[in-house]
Amino acid sequence: MRAHGAGAEDPVSTEMVHAIIDDIGALLLFTMILIVAAGQVYRAIYAVAAQSLLIAIAGGVLAAATGNIDLWVIAGITLVVKAIVLPSVLHWVVRRMNVRREVEPVIPIAATLALAVVIVVMSFHLSASLGTVRQAITGNALPVGIALTLTGVLVMATRMTALTQMVGLFASENGIFFTAMAVTQGMPLIIEIGVILDVILAALVMTIMVLRVRSTVDADIADLDRLRG
Amino acid sequence: MMSGEISVVIVLLDMALLVLIGPLVTGIIQKIKARLQCRQGAGVLQPYRDIRKLLRKGTVQADTASGFFRSIPVLVLAATVAAGALVPVMRAAPPVFPMGDAIMLLGLLALARFLTALGALDAGGAFGGMGASREMTIAPLVEPVLMMVVFSTALAAGTTELGALAAHRGTSWILSWRAADFLGFAAMLVLLPAETGRIPVDNPDTHLELTMLHEGMLLEHSGPGLGCMLLASHARQIVTLGLVSALFFPFGPTESAGAMGLLLGAGAFAVKILVLAGFLALVESSYAKLRLFRVPQYLGVGFVCALTALALRIL
Numbered sequence: 001m002r003a004h005g006a007g008a009e010d011p012v013s014t015e016m017v018h019a020i021i022d023d024i025g026a027l028l029l030f031t032m033i034l035i036v037a038a039g040q041v042y043r044a045i046y047a048v049a050a051q052s053l054l055i056a057i058a059g060g061v062l063a064a065a066t067g068n069i070d071l072w073v074i075a076g077i078t079l080v081v082k083a084i085v086l087p088s089v090l091h092w093v094v095r096r097m098n099v100r101r102e103v104e105p106v107i108p109i110a111a112t113l114a115l116a117v118v119i120v121v122m123s124f125h126l127s128a129s130l131g132t133v134r135q136a137i138t139g140n141a142l143p144v145g146i147a148l149t150l151t152g153v154l155v156m157a158t159r160m161t162a163l164t165q166m167v168g169l170f171a172s173e174n175g176i177f178f179t180a181m182a183v184t185q186g187m188p189l190i191i192e193i194g195v196i197l198d199v200i201l202a203a204l205v206m207t208i209m210v211l212r213v214r215s216t217v218d219a220d221i222a223d224l225d226r227l228r229g
Numbered sequence: 230m231m232s233g234e235i236s237v238v239i240v241l242l243d244m245a246l247l248v249l250i251g252p253l254v255t256g257i258i259q260k261i262k263a264r265l266q267c268r269q270g271a272g273v274l275q276p277y278r279d280i281r282k283l284l285r286k287g288t289v290q291a292d293t294a295s296g297f298f299r300s301i302p303v304l305v306l307a308a309t310v311a312a313g314a315l316v317p318v319m320r321a322a323p324p325v326f327p328m329g330d331a332i333m334l335l336g337l338l339a340l341a342r343f344l345t346a347l348g349a350l351d352a353g354g355a356f357g358g359m360g361a362s363r364e365m366t367i368a369p370l371v372e373p374v375l376m377m378v379v380f381s382t383a384l385a386a387g388t389t390e391l392g393a394l395a396a397h398r399g400t401s402w403i404l405s406w407r408a409a410d411f412l413g414f415a416a417m418l419v420l421l422p423a424e425t426g427r428i429p430v431d432n433p434d435t436h437l438e439l440t441m442l443h444e445g446m447l448l449e450h451s452g453p454g455l456g457c458m459l460l461a462s463h464a465r466q467i468v469t470l471g472l473v474s475a476l477f478f479p480f481g482p483t484e485s486a487g488a489m490g491l492l493l494g495a496g497a498f499a500v501k502i503l504v505l506a507g508f509l510a511l512v513e514s515s516y517a518k519l520r521l522f523r524v525p526q527y528l529g530v531g532f533v534c535a536l537t538a539l540a541l542r543i544l
Contacts, residue, residue, distance in 0.1 A: 026408035
């Protein structure tokens with residue numbers, strides 16, 4: 001590992017880091033497209049796991065470039081929690097519930113894809129208009145992060161089942177994480193850990209709720225709006 | 230102009246090589262597929278034998294077909310072979326005289342597709358009409374996206390000529406990839422089965438009415454005409470693969486180098502085509518064919534990827 005601030009002294013290396021972060025951003029967008037287009041719950045889960053893995057790699061790259069030890073810790077936690085544990089929990093819930101494996105969209109998936117295109121183009125357009133703020137930030141990290149976050153919200157909004165909504169939540173969270181990492185070169189450790197704990201807690205609560213609702217009333221989240229007391 | 234003449238010879242050599250090797254690539258894909266399914270499979274030279282057999286047979290033509298029908302196979306083959314002349318195989322530099330660029334290439338492929346559909350409709354068979362209507366449903370979804378992928382790469386080089394594009398990218402391959410290239414390549418991988426008429430969009434091995442797109446349009450052809458159509462579809466496949474390799478993995482001498490450089494370029498091209506053929510065989514063995522109405526959604530993934538690649542380049 002290089003000493004602190006080595007990246008700033010070596011312009012070639014900084015360029016390279018920017019290029020790598022840009023490339024990872026493109027791959028993140030690709031996994032996001034896969035999540036939006038996934039017709040089966042398993043595929044969406046695998047895609048979000050791959051996305052978290054990419055976030056962890058981005059954290060590792062930034063950590064190596066800036067020599068920030070906190071970033072190494074964050075990359076490690078991201079790898080373990082978001083790329084391995086949470087996807088396997090989701091996987092377990094899908095198997096346990098024995099539900100239909102198809103994603104049930106509110107609007108057709110093709111329409112969701114079209115909306116995703118609008119979001120991507122808009123976020124690039126908007127961040128281009130930020131001017132000086134935009135120039136201070138490495139490459140395309142900001143528009144990619146915004147696009148990831150908003151598309152995650154889109155996935156949450158357009159899916160019927162709680163499981164796929166959770167996938168959307170994780171993707172959205174990944175977007176925020178990527179933006180934070182690339183823009184600030186690493187937030188304070190305590191904030192990052194707090195954010196990750198929030199996600200774990202949300203996943204736990206949602207998992208328990210989904211299983212409980214399922215076992216007591218044999219309904220899914222989408223059916224709850226028709227529930228009458 | 231000495232180098233100019235050499236360059237023309239190389240372009241013609243490239244074209245001939247593409248057409249001659251086309252059936253071999255199909256044979257290799259079928260062999261890999263057979264192996265993956267634990268079958269022995271036919272030899273890799275089987276497509277050549279098929280074409281040779283067809284060329285020796287007589288022709289039977291539908292009564293409803295017009296005189297134009299007979300010339301369809303030749304025209305389709307000619308358009309596809311002409312498209313092959315625009316793909317750099319052994320070179321990574323533009324030819325000395327203007328020949329046409331990637332847009333021309335896609336246009337020629339579209340022309341071949343249009344003529345095929347026209348022939349299918351002309352013969353008046355029910356299957357042919359159905360195959361043509363399906364093909365024409367898929368084509369407008371594939372071709373614009375292919376164009377966008379080409380543009381997303383061409384924007385960086387400032388040219389749409391494939392040889393110049395390849396020369397601009399240089400030979401550092403994946404190390405020189407920018408963010409947009411990853412997304413463009415992803416879009417290309419999604420489109421590749423559609424453009425080569427393979428699973429999950431089309432199934433080249435079936436004559437079942439529910440599944441066929443391209444095969445349905447060939448049903449009315451027979452004898453040498455069918456042979457030409459088959460040769461054209463093999464050539465189309467390798468031209469598409471060659472387009473991918475020219476856009477994303479160019480390799481070869483940048484100037485009219487000696488025989489050694491050309492051999493090296495040809496060898497690298499063979500390796501690239503083999504890898505892409507292996508990818509196609511793998512996809513074909515591990516996925517089921519999509520329902521026709523699910524195909525737009527599948528191609529939508531490619532569309533979104535290509536558009537995002539363009540956005541990364543422009544915005």
